[in-house]
Amino acid sequence: MLDPQSCVMAAVVSIGAFAATYLTIQPIASWMRNHGITGIDIHKLDKPKIPEMCGLSIIAGLAVAGVLSSALFLGYSREVAAFLGTVLIAGAIGAIDDLRPLTPKLKPALTALAAAPILLLGTYNPHPFFPLIGSTRLTIIYPILILFAIAVPANAVNMLDVFNGAMSGTLAIVSLALGLILFLSGSLTAASLALALLGSLVAFYLFNRYPARVFIGDTGSLAVGAAVGALAVIGRIEAATVVALAPYIMNAFYGLASVGRLYERREIKSRPVRLRDDGMLEATADRNAPVTLTRLILAEGPLREPQIVHMMLLLTAVSSALAVLTYLLQGGL
Amino acid sequence: MRVIALTGLVVFVCLSVILGIFVLVRVVMFVLPSSLTEFRIVTDVLRVVLAVVLAYAWLRLWKIITDSYFWRSIGAVKIDQDEP
Numbered sequence: 001m002l003d004p005q006s007c008v009m010a011a012v013v014s015i016g017a018f019a020a021t022y023l024t025i026q027p028i029a030s031w032m033r034n035h036g037i038t039g040i041d042i043h044k045l046d047k048p049k050i051p052e053m054c055g056l057s058i059i060a061g062l063a064v065a066g067v068l069s070s071a072l073f074l075g076y077s078r079e080v081a082a083f084l085g086t087v088l089i090a091g092a093i094g095a096i097d098d099l100r101p102l103t104p105k106l107k108p109a110l111t112a113l114a115a116a117p118i119l120l121l122g123t124y125n126p127h128p129f130f131p132l133i134g135s136t137r138l139t140i141i142y143p144i145l146i147l148f149a150i151a152v153p154a155n156a157v158n159m160l161d162v163f164n165g166a167m168s169g170t171l172a173i174v175s176l177a178l179g180l181i182l183f184l185s186g187s188l189t190a191a192s193l194a195l196a197l198l199g200s201l202v203a204f205y206l207f208n209r210y211p212a213r214v215f216i217g218d219t220g221s222l223a224v225g226a227a228v229g230a231l232a233v234i235g236r237i238e239a240a241t242v243v244a245l246a247p248y249i250m251n252a253f254y255g256l257a258s259v260g261r262l263y264e265r266r267e268i269k270s271r272p273v274r275l276r277d278d279g280m281l282e283a284t285a286d287r288n289a290p291v292t293l294t295r296l297i298l299a300e301g302p303l304r305e306p307q308i309v310h311m312m313l314l315l316t317a318v319s320s321a322l323a324v325l326t327y328l329l330q331g332g333l
Numbered sequence: 334m335r336v337i338a339l340t341g342l343v344v345f346v347c348l349s350v351i352l353g354i355f356v357l358v359r360v361v362m363f364v365l366p367s368s369l370t371e372f373r374i375v376t377d378v379l380r381v382v383l384a385v386v387l388a389y390a391w392l393r394l395w396k397i398i399t400d401s402y403f404w405r406s407i408g409a410v411k412i413d414q415d416e417p
Binding site: 130136239242243246247249250253254257283285291295296297299300301311314315318319322323326329 | 334335336338339340342343344346347350351354355358392395396399400402403406407409
């Protein structure tokens with residue numbers, strides 16, 4: 001299963017993605033700053049301006065990984081083409097949203113379009129595996145579910161991108177778990193793509209962790225979320241991916257259930273979290289504010305931003321471990 | 334306590350996802366009599382309705398548990414802060 005060539009391919013694409021992201025992030029950040037594309041870090045007392053849309057470096061990293069895997073190992077691969085196509089379309093929608101904000105309903109609808117490469121290239125199998133059940137036939141409904149498989153993680157990831165390093169750190173853990181599951185399942189191409197995502201996210205985390213020097217923007221968060229969804233479909237690990245993304249699903253569901261509709265953070269008047277004068281963050285007791293994952297973490301008292309992120313990393317590590325267990329439950333070994 | 338409570342919530346979410354999929358796929362999708370071709374449309378509609386009802390019930394339960402934890406915890410924090 002883990003033959004030497006697969007290990008070499010995984011290492012090469014992962015290192016290639018890391019290097020490409022690491023090397024492109026500073027030029028992109030400088031360009032964004034020089035062109036006034038910045039966002040305010042609202043969880044700091046001095047409210048610094050940080051370059052936005054730096055998630056472009058992650059897309060660059062994944063593109064390099066795709067080219068490397070095709071040029072050196074696989075030749076033309078439909079899986080790699082579908083994965084990169086999905087990431088590029090989601091990234092383009094994110095870029096539009098960064099420059100000219102989309103409405104809360106239009107954004108998820110457009111993100112579903114990123115599933116087009118997977119559908120057009122036919123890189124899916126309508127017989128997904130489920131834990132305790134095994135293979136299930138969903139011939140007619142599965143292509144429709146793929147639209148949700150891309151749009152839901154993309155937007156759920158976008159919703160949790162609220163603290164320095166939270167999104168890049170937690171998704172790096174998820175990518176590692178998915179890479180391991182895909183290697184165990186023998187989906188070597190998808191496993192390499194998962195490890196490429198890991199390489200890009202680790203490189204990005206070095207700049208995005210507290211105190212952040214770059215913001216990923218919707219360009220990056222939608223692209224990365226769509227990439228995880230694409231891995232789930234291409235690698236046939238749908239159930240394990242849902243479990244690994246549990247903190248994201250919790251956050252998205254809590255927010256939607258509290259507000260009662262799709263919403264954008266900027267349109268919420270009642271803030272779920274408040275920055276105190278001592279730099280700590282505390283949950284507000286406002287009943288109109290959405291009960292997000294952050295608010296749940298802060299329910300038992302105020303914390304500093306890095307402590308909140310550490311809690312998110314811990315929860316994601318638990319859900320990722322459960323994802324591996326889920327794979328084993330569905331008869332993975 | 335914060336770590337235990339939140340980890341418990343994540344485990345609950347993960348287990349309920351697995352169990353939810355099991356119920357939806359095994360019970361709703363397969364137990365209903367799809368072999369009766371004359372009732373095919375009725376059974377298909379019934380499956381979708383039952384799946385939606387189950388999913389809604391699961392989401393409601395999930396929200397009740399979360400709300401209960403959140404408001405109880407934040408209430409306790411406020412009381413602690415108010416005490417001299």
